[in-house]
Amino acid sequence: MEVVSTIDQVRERIKQWGNEGKTIGFVPTMGYLHEGHGSLIQKAGENDKVVVSIFVNPMQFGPNEDLANYPRDFEKDKIYCESLGVDLIFHPDPKEMYSERFCTYVDMSILTEELCGKSRPVHFRGVCTVVSKLFHIVQPDRAYFGQKDAQQLAIIKQMVEDLNIDVEVIGCPIIRERDGLAKSSRNTYLNKEERVAALVLSQAVKIGEELVLNGEKDATLIKETMIAKIESEPLAKIDYVKIVDGLTMQPVERIEKTVLAALAVYIGKTRLIDNFIFEI
């Protein structure tokens, strides 16, 4: 496994692989890798070569968000990647990614306006910009994103379609702890009591999903049942609970096509997300 920190180094390796006719699978991450990332990396093994980027992207953090405190452990990440057969880690410095004269942004309307986009107004501009940069640097055949960040996945798919980027975007299922909590680097922020309280997210998701699977079509009723569950937990504070069109991320009233039921909840000071997709 090779670890590089400059764009030129990635380009050199990528060109070589291109000349050898190798396919490239790419997993962009912010590091502090867990089994959720691991599942993406394993899936990316369907390509000849696997590239993982580890970059805590300043542009996708708002001014009052957790950029400085975002958990980092590059040595552990390296060992984990090695164990999963990763071929190349790209671990750039922010200065390598954003020059002093940087002033270009990839922006999106509609899909970014609900859910996390509402609570985190600059977030998806940062995500789109950095992912488009990473796609240009790594030039993968396929890129892998977790369904846990469902809105991000929908946005990346839309960006790739709109800008005609020549990459296949593949979404992978949410990986959960044994008790149901969706794996997330931010789970590390939780103290013991909060860790127990955080179960309310996956429990609310499960309740909502069961209602839908049993044929319930009324989005408001489903949402309110999920909200009631979350509100039963004193440490939980709802940011949003929403049921939206799976493509446009716009709220729906009835379950009539593919929908995303998504929630963001503060457990203490930690903001966690979870969701389910119901495909029609």
Next chain:
Amino acid sequence: MEVVSTIDQVRERIKQWGNEGKTIGFVPTMGYLHEGHGSLIQKAGENDKVVVSIFVNPMQFGPNEDLANYPRDFEKDKIYCESLGVDLIFHPDPKEMYSERFCTYVDMSILTEELCGKSRPVHFRGVCTVVSKLFHIVQPDRAYFGQKDAQQLAIIKQMVEDLNIDVEVIGCPIIRERDGLAKSSRNTYLNKEERVAALVLSQAVKIGEELVLNGEKDATLIKETMIAKIESEPLAKIDYVKIVDGLTMQPVERIEKTVLAALAVYIGKTRLIDNFIFEI
């Protein structure tokens, strides 16, 4: 020469050329080709294959601009491209480029805020978005742009650098009519009287350039001399005359590094542009 109208058709040909190890030169245009475009196409001949796109991009026209009236003559353009040895023309319909669900934009700050960006606020967002799409579709090794659209050239270079797009952007000199008027598809809007009046643009450029070449460092003095020349022409109405930093497009007071002296002038209802670069 092949003429295609769908993205899939371009991709198919590009992949084939890629497998054959061919290099690709790309000239994006809005059609109604003149010798200015011709010089770009000839320069692109330094690659194994030359692709020209002909697409009047709705996104770069403001609501009160000349989208509907923009001159088009695809049959003539085809003959001209054929005569210059073009390998592939990509001539898409707006629906092929912008689906109903389209909502992604490539945007830029700083460089877009002066000169044409001030008079045409949505223009460069449209340019950046369509050029980034075309780069993803055609995947050229080199792309050719005219120095006549100096701000556009600077913006495309900045976009490619910021987003790490794997293409070399090459600027080519302004091509002029015998009497000095910079070649432009919009020259066709001019009546006989206006055609004569339009000479004031290149004359003002020449006056400014000579001052700089003779060592004048005071940007205001140079600008005012150029303005006085233009104002001597009754049919001319100045949109802007500015001297800016060649990289950032921000106004300068002294000629101390590479500068762009650029002007936009209405001749009757037709808005024309011209400029010179002074490299230090």
